[in-house]
Amino acid sequence: MLPLSLSWGFGAVVVLCWSSVWPQVRSALSPENEVPLRPTTWLPEGKITHVKLPKGRTVRLYFILKKKTPGMSVTVSPCNLPIEWSLAARTLKDNPLKSLQWSTKKSTPEVWWRGPGTEEKIHSFSGNSVDTYTGHNSPHASIYIVRLRSKQQSSKATVYLHDGVGPSGAFPLLPKDTHVHTLGVGMTSVTLNWSPSPSLTTKKGYEYCVLVNSKSNYPSVCAAQESIRRKVEDIQNRNEKKRRMTPWPILKEWWWEQWDSYPDPQNTDEAEELQCVCKGAENVCTVSELLPDTQYYFDVFVMDKLNETSVAYTGTYARTHEEARPDIITLREGELRWVNFPERSFNSEQFFSFRPRGWQQSGLLTLQSCGKDDKVKVTVSSKGQVLESQKVGGDLVQIWLQGSPSYLIHLEREGTPTKTTLVALPAGLTASVKMQTSSAYHKRGIPSLPSTLQIKSFNKLRTCNSVTIAWMGTEERSLYCVYRRKLDGQEAESGKALALNAPCLGPESRSDTERVLCKYFQELNPRRAVTTAVISGLEPGMAYVFDVYLMRRWGIPIKYTSKMVKTRRDC
Template sequence: MMTLYWCFCLAVALFSVPGAIVALAPENEVPLHPTTWLGENKVTSVHLPKGRARRLFFTLTKRADLMFVTVSPCAVPIEWSLAVRTLKDKPPKKPHWSSKKSMPELWWRGSGRDVRIYTYTGNAVDTYTGPAYAPASIYILRLKSNEQDTQVSAYLHEGPGPSGAFPELPSDPRVNTLGVGMTSVTLSWPPSSSVVFKNGHDGNRPYQEYCVLVNHKHNYRSLCAARDGIRNERQNVQKRERREKHGEAIPLAALKDWWWQQPDALEDHDSSLWDNFEDPGCVCRDVESVCTVSDLLPDTQYYFDVFVVDRVNGTSAAYTGTFARTHEEARPAVTSLREGQVKWVTLSGDASSQQGKQLFRFKPRGWQQNGLLTLHTCIGTSKVKVTISSKGRVLSSEEVGHQLAQIWLHGGPSYLIQLQALVPGSSSSSVSKTDSSKSKFSLKMQASSAYHRRDVPVFPATLQIKSFNKLRTCNSVTIAWMGTEERSLYCVYRRQIPLDSKDKNSSTGRCTDPESRPAKERVLCKYFQELNPRRAVTTAVIGGLDPGVAHVFDVYLMRRWGLPIKYHSKMVRTRSKC
């Protein structure tokens, strides 16, 4: 009964009051979306949620006969369209429904229909230019993003002529590459007519300028997209830093993919985005249309974008970007080592130069692919770093001093041998440039295949030669030296020192080969082997000498593989009276 009573009362109220139906519906209607008006000569930023359309409305003044609508997407493509709704009759000044309704709703209640006049889909800045419709018209700008949430800027300009809010691009807005080097790229682009050589808004520099962005990911179609890319890259670096739990500030080296010069007009948007970015060598506040980007990595592809930035209006225009690959570093020459070849190598003290670092390649014979590398420096204070690699993988790295060194080669079909000079007396750093001109290191090297060996040959316990005073006579001396447990050939060489010689250095250079000595200096050669290293001592009696004459004796351990091992020179004088 109560329900029937309320229905009866409502019917009486509706039919007894004229116009009640018309007044009731508008008073209780709520707009689904708030109305956003697009102001003239003002850049309006709009946030677009993914998949949801946003509408902006605007009207033109009676005297406007032409309009320009510019839409600038950010990082993703968008859909936008422009429609017009023209009334046959103007809306009443005092409508009979509530005055709380917005102006677009007045048009929706009048007669007329929507006419779509323009549609665009893409991620480039686009402008619609067209005539104005009847004065009693409302324009609807519809924006939608189907990929992700994004930002869009819209701008309205009435009347003929450029608006002046956006920088102007030339008819061919392409960035050209003038030159490419190993660590630098020179760019040029057609100048913009809006960037001129005159004092700008602040009285001392142009209010429009060029800015260059360099990265090795891709080109950007807008400044907003570039800003988002930098923000995302920085956030990714911060996440990696937090995962690694270093707790330190983000190192600048982690952002090597990005270089940016900060335009002042964009500092208010997000000043943190422009902090701590490297200077690419191009001044952002500049009016020159030529730029050289330096400090790049060799053999790396980079993408270059140029933007014209209006610092007063906070707008920008993007040129068509380009890309280039820097030249690769000059590779040093690689010298092939022949089987058993003795190679003399001279290195300068500057390891950064080609003379301070040399490369050799050796390919052993036989199916085992093993080899023995022997090196012997010829200056007492010099050191050389030897790095052995195969197929890009480092197998060993060690330093060679004044002692003869043997390196066993195994693990690859061929070997790349790099020799690098080091500072005398140091084990880690290269020679300074001030000393490089004075330092020249000489060494000899030999590589040979070893078919049956599984390890490098052993050295004698000592390379000293001992003479016995009690066994010294007027025409003979007795010397002894340590051998090894391997059967090897030992050769003794003798050199007489004249009585009138002023040379106080009686020793023979440690890099002097037996083959380079005169045949008359060789005294004897003998084979020796002792399985007990402590008893591996052999002796030789050298006769046929003159009384009271000093002689220098040298012993060489002759081997089938590797360089001969030279013992330290020993000077012995025969007795004058016997």
């Protein structure tokens, strides 16, 4: 075994020997085994190259052209975010070593960049739209350099190199007018058109695809694809679901299957805002099932199904019309309103609003139909929530309002209107429904109604100039008013007089001369709540129609069924 000092000395000698022969060994290495100073990516001709752009880093692509090549074109398509890209031609002063065999495009030694030479900037662009440079081949250029950079955040782009003069044929062509035009805008639909693409008029294998969303226009298919991918990721991150991310489909699967590869729609409601419709060769499209009063953005892409490429028209936007808002009539406290539906109108509807007074925010809504054949429905809602919905007929409808500062009352007539719907009123008006709203102070529910609205007359108590009638009351203290009307001989015989007074007609339709008495009545036991009245001052042998109205503090008066009674002729 050698001593430690001798071993160190032997090692030093070996290192010195190897260092003396290193330059000769390095120069003899083949290019395939050398490690370049910076990574070299060659840009192939006639093929779409996908490039990832890390934030703030410059990505370089290199390509060379044969000396006899007359021209070239480079197309760069940013994906969603703006990027910067430039094209430069580098000319070497001396030819590279023949041993490098750079035509193999496997690696490029450092001599390409360390050797003396000049670089000329040919083209530069900044933005998020597709940009194409077309030019002649420089006879002195040794190599071309494409530099791409994304400043905002990491992004993607595609680069396409065409070797030759004229269109490459890899991308569809756009017409002179590249704008998408709006033909018509409705409440839930928008009609678009655009100038035909020359590619569709000369060849097959192309089609138009329309993209609709409510966020922004997209300059390319890749931009739309990246946008929805980010939305899916954001939704999954917000929901904190550790679910395996489905790899995003390639362009062919994603576009030509019209986005059937969406993730689970239950978790991607926001992502579904992107809607794709492919229309073939038609350059007119009507997008339907949109939301009213919403702004939408529309993009049209010409798709080359053979090469799997696309170009974008200049997108447009439009706002759908808002829904026709009905007139809402404000009801005043205790206001009695006659609601009229036009005879020739089908499914008519009217809207009213009411704000109860007082801190309790309680009130009473009463309605009554004026026509036998009229079918009216009332719906009461507050803050978009339906509180009550029911039919309105000849019987009184009472709806208790409580707990909301305001109410929306919707009256809707269903079915076909009839001629017997409208009832004539004293002032020459006509009405279908009678309605009244009032605030109910210190009340906890709907007022009670009589057990029956029939009026009874007593034959034994009937005289030549008086009759006795009775009716049921309620346990609440209320005012009852009795009206009478004398009938002539024909009316009494035909019996039509009872049909003249519609159920909805109240004391406001009667003359003061017809009122004979008004009295208060209250009975805590509903079974014994019977009150009577003796009507005197009548003529012998005459027929009279008697009406009783229950006058309440809240709600419309309640009309009892009319009762016809004849006085005795001989007493």
